Amino acid sequence: MHKTITGIKGTFCAAIISLGANLAATNVMGAVTAELFGRVGDEKVEIYTLTNAHGLEARIMTYGATIVSLKTPDRDGHLKSVVLGFDNLDAYLAGVPYYGATVGRYANRIARGKFTLDGKGYQLPVNDGPNSLHGGDKGFDKRIWKAQAGSVAGNELQLTYVSAAGEEGYPGELTAHAIFRLGDDDSLSIEYRATTTAATPVNLANHAYFNLSGDASHDILSHLLRINAERFTPIDATLIPTGEERAVAGTPFDFRVATAVGSRIGQDNEQLKLGKGYDHNWVLNKAHGKLGLAAVLTDPGSGRVLEVHTTQPGLQFYSGNFMNGKPSGQGTVYAYRTGLCLETQHFPDSPNHAAFPNTILRPGETYSEKTVLHFGTLKGGAT
Numbered sequence: 001m002h003k004t005i006t007g008i009k010g011t012f013c014a015a016i017i018s019l020g021a022n023l024a025a026t027n028v029m030g031a032v033t034a035e036l037f038g039r040v041g042d043e044k045v046e047i048y049t050l051t052n053a054h055g056l057e058a059r060i061m062t063y064g065a066t067i068v069s070l071k072t073p074d075r076d077g078h079l080k081s082v083v084l085g086f087d088n089l090d091a092y093l094a095g096v097p098y099y100g101a102t103v104g105r106y107a108n109r110i111a112r113g114k115f116t117l118d119g120k121g122y123q124l125p126v127n128d129g130p131n132s133l134h135g136g137d138k139g140f141d142k143r144i145w146k147a148q149a150g151s152v153a154g155n156e157l158q159l160t161y162v163s164a165a166g167e168e169g170y171p172g173e174l175t176a177h178a179i180f181r182l183g184d185d186d187s188l189s190i191e192y193r194a195t196t197t198a199a200t201p202v203n204l205a206n207h208a209y210f211n212l213s214g215d216a217s218h219d220i221l222s223h224l225l226r227i228n229a230e231r232f233t234p235i236d237a238t239l240i241p242t243g244e245e246r247a248v249a250g251t252p253f254d255f256r257v258a259t260a261v262g263s264r265i266g267q268d269n270e271q272l273k274l275g276k277g278y279d280h281n282w283v284l285n286k287a288h289g290k291l292g293l294a295a296v297l298t299d300p301g302s303g304r305v306l307e308v309h310t311t312q313p314g315l316q317f318y319s320g321n322f323m324n325g326k327p328s329g330q331g332t333v334y335a336y337r338t339g340l341c342l343e344t345q346h347f348p349d350s351p352n353h354a355a356f357p358n359t360i361l362r363p364g365e366t367y368s369e370k371t372v373l374h375f376g377t378l379k380g381g382a383t
């Protein structure tokens, strides 16, 4: 099947998409192209390349609805990928800590893998100490999503995954969509939608590890981070929120003013010790459901700036504390703290905290959340 897709209005760009037996790529700007990335058993994994008018390029594969690379310019216009990833599927299949993936059905932790819903108790797989993390043993990051017919257009890619009732212990068949759009305003927007046949917890998030230097041999400790939050949710020894929402003022968790990630990470602070660094949820200072500022990340070296807006109520900032040089990719080693995650999401363990924003989706409702990653540089663009 060949489809001709017209590129963005006002440009001459167009793509020939070749799906089916012989996947071929046509590399053009302002469009989407597809190619075969590998196979899991007999199943094909495709990779889609989205480009915009300024040469930004996002490569997204159907395995895990994963952002494999995301090239943006530095202050001198040099394009490099600002997310950690690999150039072959086998590296992902060998086991990767969620690099660039869409995590679900419930992103982040559920304490001891247990929750009660409408009077019934559920037990999820426990895969992170005593807790269930990122959807269990085989979460959405390890599933093959499908690009639906008619869902690839312009600079947009829609991927769908249908999670069976009972999969990884969750009730209800959940149909999840991840829609990626690369805009000519130099933003990559990620929209999630889901519907269910029975009440279920849902929390979908992208797990990109950013390194705005474009060079993962540098750690991220000199990146400047601003988080639009007055409070964060302290954790216990297993990284489960205690339920408290604590003011950031006067703590190393205060990122209300842009601050170097590494400047306080080694402080003698109980919460930093429990997280082995930053691995906490911030309570965003915005109305839930409305697109608002979550964070601004700046790399003074390259001049790249990333501004994150989201409809979600929380931001998990994870400073790569479990990274240990394995796995490596794209000619380099992903060592300790060479990437950081800004996971816009609902609060961890919400099904067990009535005071946290609701994460239960019921039949007839549509889960809908959006995150926009806007790229610029210090001389112009995002601030």
Ligand code: GLA
Residues within 6 Å of the ligand: 097, 098, 108, 133, 239, 279, 316, 318, 322, 341, 343
């Ligand atoms: C999440 C968690 C971290 C860690 C990473 C994957 O961000 O919060 O604790 O498990 O995933 O390594």
